[in-house]
Amino acid sequence: MINLNIKARAANTYDAIVIGSGISGGWAAKELCEKGLKTLMLERGRQLEHVKDYTNATKAPWEVPHRGRLTNEQRETHPYLIRERVYSEFNETYWLKDADSPYKEEKRFDWTRPDIVGGRSIMWGRGSLRLGQIDFEANAKEGIGIDWPIRYPDLAPWYDHVERFAGISGQAEGLAHVPDGVFQPPMEMNCFEKEVKKRIEKTFPERRMTMFRTANLTQPVGERGSCQYRNLCSRGCPFGAYFSTQSSTLPAAVKTGNLTLRADSIVNALIYDKDKGIATGVRVIDKHTKEVIEYYARIIFLNASALGSTFILLNSVSDRFPNGFGNDSGALGRYLMDHHFHAGASGISEEFPDKYYYGKRPAGFFIPRFRNIGNDKQQYLRGFQYTGYSSRSDWARGIAELGVGAAFKDYVSEPGPWQMGLMGFGECLPYHDNQVTLDHSLQDAWGQPVLKFNCDFRENEKMMRKHMDADAAAMLEAAGLKNVTPFNRDSYPGMAIHEMGTARMGRDPKTSVLNAWNQVHAAKNVFVTDGACMTSSACQNPSLTYMALTARAADHAVKELKKMNL
Incomplete structure (x- = not known):
């Protein structure tokens, strides 16, 4: 007699499964739990409790062994991660070891991967900008890629919804291509920035310099305190002053009593039922024991990050989906995008020598896109925005002098001249052969194949970059x-940590993976609402859009469940 182990299966069955606990996964869990669904959240990273586990959040450099610098061992086990400056001694326990989970590169790609509950919501840059109608229409108007299946009015109420809860500080500017939102009061520009703003806008009336729209509270919300101007956000904020899964969406989900969180759970694949034509569950590898466990649910949300979700889909092969789950179109893994940056300009000023600023503001200012807007027409398509910051130079300016004595000490004890930098973030077009695939010739520590990247920026992005530094x-x-x-330094895909586009939304199942509600065309009970779903990249920071798409998809999923359509 076959032992069906029905009781064990029932214990592992939920209404919904959410894969990933980062920015979009947290939102999926919150929305589904608040709508009454018993929800299992699976996270490959370790548990990271709010406040308690931010062990270095309040430490000064001299309070950690290496003053924030990395050891040779840390560099050796994180060969990809050390390319960018997100990894330091202050948050070194937050990251996945590249040595355990390598990847391959036909062309360089910098993949930044956390290994904690909360994912990159703990150390993200917090830029929170809406996409505008111009972004949702661009592909169709220009004949690039495929058309988005939604428009700005479809997402606008969901932007409102997530902004109210997350807490976004910013200034309304009335620009249709970067729509205003539900804002807390903006952080204040310093005296130098205010003067620069006046002069830029006088010379270039079509350009607007405004405070960055950021998920840092300027007013308390519930148990979350307002920003303390410490600028140590990447360590975790014990005040809950910026939006993260731990400070915001996870407590809301837990409060319902409907959430089960399982950390250290590596989702290997979706389980497909060919008779029902849906995914019935997921296959999980326990990170520590390597035991394989199956969990089941009526709906599944993939929020493992664009590349994490794409890995799971590509690795979920069956007779029905020999090339990856839902990959009837062949688009899965293709059209990989990221923003290109590291181009702009910097300068100094001797003005305002008797002025300084309060604290360490964790957000700069930004100048929204102004190229290919209205009457401005360029040889390249789309555009870019700038982020900027100013400060007074510090004692390090005295290193070149190698001075000694009282006069030198007085010199470096006083703040130096004002300095300001502008750095552009440019849109990358969706290219068919910017692709990520599975490579079975190499395995990670859990016996899984790895991702292989073949992605680069093209002539359109290179032409845009000439304006990014010249205009700055x-x-x-x-x-x-x-x-x-x-300056116009190297910018490789992945560096901006805004990877997206590998399971794009579209109107036609022949050219896309997802429909207008973020459902896999061929299996409507599977939703992908992280960066993988993006049909184009715009030039705005994308995380707020992931939040809004997730809340919208969760609402649709529950309504369809109630109608017995899923």
Whole structure:
């Protein structure tokens, strides 16, 4: 007699499964739990409890063994992660070891992967900008890629919804291409920035310099306190002053009593039922024991990050989906996008020598896109925005002098001149052969194949970058800064940590993976609402859009469940 183990299966069955606990996964869990669904959240990373586990959140550099620097061992076990400056001694326990989970590169790709509950919501840059109608229409108007299956009005109420809960500080500017939102009061520009703003906008009336719209509270919300201007966000915020899964969506989900969180759970694949034509569950590898466990649910939300979700879909093969789950179109893994940056300008000013600023503001200002807007027409398509920050230079300016004595000490004890930098973030077009695939010639520590990247920026992005540094220099010079220096350094895909597009939304199952509600065309009970779903990248920071798409999809999923359509 076959032992069906029905009781064990029932114990592992939920109404919904959410894969991933980062920005979009937290939102999926919150929305589904609040709508009454018994929800299992699966996270490959370790548990990270709010406040208690932010062990370095309040430490000064001299209170950690290496003053924030990495050891040789840490560098050896994180060969990809050390390429960017997100990894330091202050948060080194938050990250996946590249040595345990490598990847392959036909062309360089910098993949930044946390290994904690909360994912990158703990150390993200917190930029929270809406996409505008121009972004949802661009592909169709220009004949690039495929058309988005939604437009701005479809998402606008969901932007409102997530902004009210997350807490976004910012300034309304009335720009249709970067729509205003539900804002807390913006952080304040310092005196130098206010003067630069006046001069830039006088010389370039079509350009707007405004405070960055950021998920940092300027007013308390519930048990979350307002920002303390420490600028140590990447360590975890014990005040709950910026939006993260731990401070915001996870407590809301837990409060319902409907959430089960399982950390250290590596989702290997979806389980497909060919008779029902849906996914019935997921296969999980326990990180520590390597035991394989199956969990079941009526609906499944993939929120493992664009590349994590794509890995799971590609690795979920069956007779029905030999090339990856839902990959009838062949689009799965293709159209990989990221923003290109590291191009702009910097300069200094001797003005306001008797002025300083309060604290360490964790957000700068930004200048929204102004190229290919209205009457501005360029040889390249789409556009870019700038982020910027100013400060007074510190004692490090004295290193070149190698001075000694009282006069030198007085010199480095006083703040130096004002300095300001502008850095552009540009849109990347969706290219068919910017792709990620599975490579079975190499395995991770759990016996899984790895992702292989073949992605780069093309001529359109390269032409755009010429404006990114030139326009930045022109604005700083118009504002009266001195020693203005343009820069245009290497920018590889992945560096901006805004990867997206590998399971895109679309109207036609022949050219896309997901429909207008983020459902897999061929299996409607599977939703993908992280960066993988993006049909184009725009130039805005994308996380707020992932939040809104997730809340919208969760609402649709529950309504369809109640109608017995899923």
